[in-house]
Amino acid sequence: MSTGGSLPKASVICAAVLLLGIFVLYHYQSGGCPKLYTVLTGHVAGTAKSNTGDEVTRGDRISESNTGDEVTRGDRISESNTGDEVTRGDRISESNTGDEVTRGDRISESKTRRHSSHRNRLSGSPGKLQRLPRALIIAFSKCGTSTLRSFLTLHPDVVAAPREVRFFNVHFSEGVDWYRRQMPYSSPGQITIEKTPGYIKSIDTLQRIHTFDPDIKLIAIVRNPMTRLQSSYAHRAARHKRYARMGFLKWLSSGAELEKRVKHGSDFVSKIQMVYRVFPEDQLLVLNEEALESDPVTLLNQVYSFLGLNSSISNDVLVFDERKGFYCVNKTHPIFPSLRGLVNKSDGCMRAGKGRKHSEVGGALLQEIVDISRPYVNKLFDVIRTKFNWTYF
Numbered sequence: 001m002s003t004g005g006s007l008p009k010a011s012v013i014c015a016a017v018l019l020l021g022i023f024v025l026y027h028y029q030s031g032g033c034p035k036l037y038t039v040l041t042g043h044v045a046g047t048a049k050s051n052t053g054d055e056v057t058r059g060d061r062i063s064e065s066n067t068g069d070e071v072t073r074g075d076r077i078s079e080s081n082t083g084d085e086v087t088r089g090d091r092i093s094e095s096n097t098g099d100e101v102t103r104g105d106r107i108s109e110s111k112t113r114r115h116s117s118h119r120n121r122l123s124g125s126p127g128k129l130q131r132l133p134r135a136l137i138i139a140f141s142k143c144g145t146s147t148l149r150s151f152l153t154l155h156p157d158v159v160a161a162p163r164e165v166r167f168f169n170v171h172f173s174e175g176v177d178w179y180r181r182q183m184p185y186s187s188p189g190q191i192t193i194e195k196t197p198g199y200i201k202s203i204d205t206l207q208r209i210h211t212f213d214p215d216i217k218l219i220a221i222v223r224n225p226m227t228r229l230q231s232s233y234a235h236r237a238a239r240h241k242r243y244a245r246m247g248f249l250k251w252l253s254s255g256a257e258l259e260k261r262v263k264h265g266s267d268f269v270s271k272i273q274m275v276y277r278v279f280p281e282d283q284l285l286v287l288n289e290e291a292l293e294s295d296p297v298t299l300l301n302q303v304y305s306f307l308g309l310n311s312s313i314s315n316d317v318l319v320f321d322e323r324k325g326f327y328c329v330n331k332t333h334p335i336f337p338s339l340r341g342l343v344n345k346s347d348g349c350m351r352a353g354k355g356r357k358h359s360e361v362g363g364a365l366l367q368e369i370v371d372i373s374r375p376y377v378n379k380l381f382d383v384i385r386t387k388f389n390w391t392y393f
């Protein structure tokens, strides 16, 4: 009697354990804990993808080959990295432009990570994988790069890494698989983008990008040097009390610094020419920050067409926020929830550090700044064969 009763009980327990096992594996495969999933099943991203029958993209092939035994192109890239260190120039100019990660950024990054991991879990349907970028926003700091990245994801076929990954200029030794793990999950037809304004600053970095993917699309956004200068100061003053105490005019005119500072902020052209030494000209799209402010949808549609997408977005995805003085994402639009981590949840605007109040400058100092900037601006317009309607130039 007792044996007969325990057999069905044992099968019920076995079935329950089996069902629990399937549930746990399914959950972890969906993005909850890919590492544990890998340990349990022996699957890695590349093999899991080919199992789903998804189309294999170029970037994915590079990284997949990394997971194999033979030494492949991807491996060679990471090998050559290991000896590379970030040049002093890269480090200096990054901190100069205020790209360094501050406490505020870290907080919002960790929030972003929470959001994106939540989103990743939600989007762990078959075919959703972390894919390498096919387009990069490589420049310029304080020219609207964050807004451009966030707003580009208004198109259903674009996803973006929510923070600056700095793979090609700082973390290259981590390898391509590390880079892929920083990316959001995407479907086979979606394009992943990443923005790190520091990528344009050195030829070595640009060459690494070229080795990674010679066909990658590059985007740079430039700004009226005067406004960029105001933005750089506002950024510094918000982070360091000593700049706030100093005031904009004193910061600008502190001796021989002026010329250096203005040149640094105005010389987009030498960096753009550096890109042209590595990539064909038609692989770099140069945008105007003022167009991003005044007519963002038109600018975004221009980028989608550059990315090879044949559909566009409509004007109702963005609304002008009078209080903020900038366009923000329309919270009532169905795409809004998918922008979690890329714009404020409360108002659809960029986070507080974007769109600061600018200090004014006039008189002789303004004239001096414009005189220093003008040759760089004129050369830029010549080189990109486009003239932007910038005040003073």
Ligand SMILES: Nc1ncnc2c1ncn2[C@@H]1O[C@H](COP(=O)(O)OS(=O)(=O)O)[C@@H](OP(=O)(O)O)[C@H]1O
Pocket: 098, 099, 140, 141, 142, 143, 144, 145, 146, 147, 197, 230, 231, 232, 234, 235, 292, 293, 326, 327, 328, 349, 350, 353, 354, 355, 356, 357
């Ligand atoms: N829609 C919208 N919302 C908020 N901000 C906007 C927008 N469009 C353009 N901008 C301008 O983007 C400037 C910040 O540039 P970046 O994102 O490149 O700065 S950073 O280098 O990443 O720190 C930021 O500069 P500041 O105004 O000085 O804050 C803005 O002028």
